Amino acid sequence: MRIKRASAQTLHLENGWNVLDASGGAAVTGIGHLNARVEQAMIKTLQSGLSYVSSMMFDTDITETFARFLVNTTDGKMSKAVFYSSGKSLHTASRTKLTAAGGTEANEAAFKLALQYHATEKANPEPTRKFFIARDRSYHGTTLGTLDMGGHKARRELWEKVLPNNTRSHVSPCYAYRGLRIGETKAQYVTRLANELETEIQRLGPQNVAAFICEPVVGAVSRLLFKTFVQSRGVVKHGCSASNATNCALITSQHHTSPNADFTCRLWVASPLKPGILQP
Numbered sequence: 001m002r003i004k005r006a007s008a009q010t011l012h013l014e015n016g017w018n019v020l021d022a023s024g025g026a027a028v029t030g031i032g033h034l035n036a037r038v039e040q041a042m043i044k045t046l047q048s049g050l051s052y053v054s055s056m057m058f059d060t061d062i063t064e065t066f067a068r069f070l071v072n073t074t075d076g077k078m079s080k081a082v083f084y085s086s087g088k089s090l091h092t093a094s095r096t097k098l099t100a101a102g103g104t105e106a107n108e109a110a111f112k113l114a115l116q117y118h119a120t121e122k123a124n125p126e127p128t129r130k131f132f133i134a135r136d137r138s139y140h141g142t143t144l145g146t147l148d149m150g151g152h153k154a155r156r157e158l159w160e161k162v163l164p165n166n167t168r169s170h171v172s173p174c175y176a177y178r179g180l181r182i183g184e185t186k187a188q189y190v191t192r193l194a195n196e197l198e199t200e201i202q203r204l205g206p207q208n209v210a211a212f213i214c215e216p217v218v219g220a221v222s223r224l225l226f227k228t229f230v231q232s233r234g235v236v237k238h239g240c241s242a243s244n245a246t247n248c249a250l251i252t253s254q255h256h257t258s259p260n261a262d263f264t265c266r267l268w269v270a271s272p273l274k275p276g277i278l279q280p
């Protein structure tokens with residue numbers, strides 16, 4: 001189906017059909033098509049005389065302003081926003097931001113950042129921390145690092161032999177609708193999943209675990225958006241304390257809870273979570 005144009009919530013196909021785009025975009029930017037404010041902002045930026053500069057060397061007011069907006073809307077939870085491209089590692093830690101790309105690259109960067117943090121950035125470096133724990137059926141992207149973290153078997157299958165194999169555990173997805181046992185309460189379910197995570201950290205050896213990565217609100221592969229947030233928040237909260245207790249990093253991937261997808265700026269800001277690394 002070839003789309004000729006799109007406006008607001010409608011996709012106009014070349015065969016004359018009009019299709020309702022109920023998400024108004026792909027999850028993250030649910031703002032509809034031909035949004036006049038976005039259009040004007042893009043035009044204004046282009047007319048300001050600056051369309052693009054390499055992020056390796058230069059800063060611009062636009063990206064700096066956006067980075068500050070992201071940081072300032074987190075009630076002090078976030079200290080730095082780093083916009084990544086090509087999964088670069090954080091050799092420029094003193095800067096507020098770099099230039100942006102997609103979710104895959106952000107997660108690839110988070111993967112490297114967690115390793116780099118343990119190996120070189122802490123007062124007492126722990127280079128042994130190189131294993132990741134993720135969730136079964138999770139999706140974190142399509143580079144080798146992010147496929148390795150992801151627990152979506154069909155998407156990993158073809159590349160299995162060349163994946164870095166740093167992700168040694170895929171714990172249960174947080175999905176009470178399918179995962180709740182007969183007679184189990186939601187609170188017991190949350191405790192069971194939290195215990196599973198802690199058991200995995202202990203099994204791998206806390207000194208070997210770099211990070212636990214998860215989507216607090218799963219949207220990528222299981223269509224669980226919103227439904228599981230409450231339970232997931234409980235598990236991630238336990239993940240937070242498990243991470244704190246064992247000094248492994250907590251990476252939250254918020255792909256589906258960005259502005260306008262959850263109707264607030266970022267759902268996690270309103271929660272008790274304070275992830276070490278956040279992929280918005």
Ligand SMILES: Cc1ncc(COP(=O)(O)O)c(C=O)c1O
Pocket residue numbers: 101102103104105107139140141142215219220221253255256
């Ligand atoms: C949770 C999650 N992480 C990562 C990605 C990858 O993002 P991108 O397609 O922008 O590389 C997606 C894409 O759907 C996603 O849903």
